[in-house]
Amino acid sequence: MTTRPTDTDATPLESACPDCHVGIGQAHIEGCDVARCLATGLQRLGHATSCRCPQDIWTGRWPGEAECLEFGWMLGPGLPDLNRLLTTATWDPVAHRWTRPGNHATTTEGDSR
Template identity: 80%
Template sequence: MTHPDQTPLEERCPDCHAGIGQAHREGCDVARCLATGLQRLGHGACRCPQDVWTGRWPGEAECAEFGWMLGPGLPDLHRLLTTATWDPVAYRWTRPTAEGDTR
């Protein structure tokens, strides 16, 4: 579902030019490690599945879902990386629960 704060889908990854639903190419700096949610490039040989281009910058959908936007089309990725938890099974960021929730 598209959130009103999100930007339109980008047909191609801005770095490796993979199309929506296609795996990022080796060396792409946009690709994420699906084990950690962090940048795949430069963290050694990764054995997790290949990340695919969704048409959105990694984490943008979760920021919109959580209401963590700095403005229209501007996700608060810093807050996402420092507050949310990566779910290596669902391959997405999850909102903090109860005590640590900083809505």
């Protein structure tokens, strides 16, 4: 039986990006190591200059942490399994988020539509 993650599994929100120091809800500054390419889900730094993806916004969480928490892919409280996310999940360039393998659309609760 799989248990659902709880709020205690999540790390507290960080008010500013640890690299470019923008606040929650603000676009990362060009050259930020934390920002993601919203077309691929991978690190934006060094991605193709021809990519016309929108700017990534700082949410207060490390990229992919929310999906790891949602999928139950945690190594321990506050420790998302980002390696599993990057090797197992699929990036949805329309929703700008990772999805479980085989899921094309999810609700906010993570249940398949």
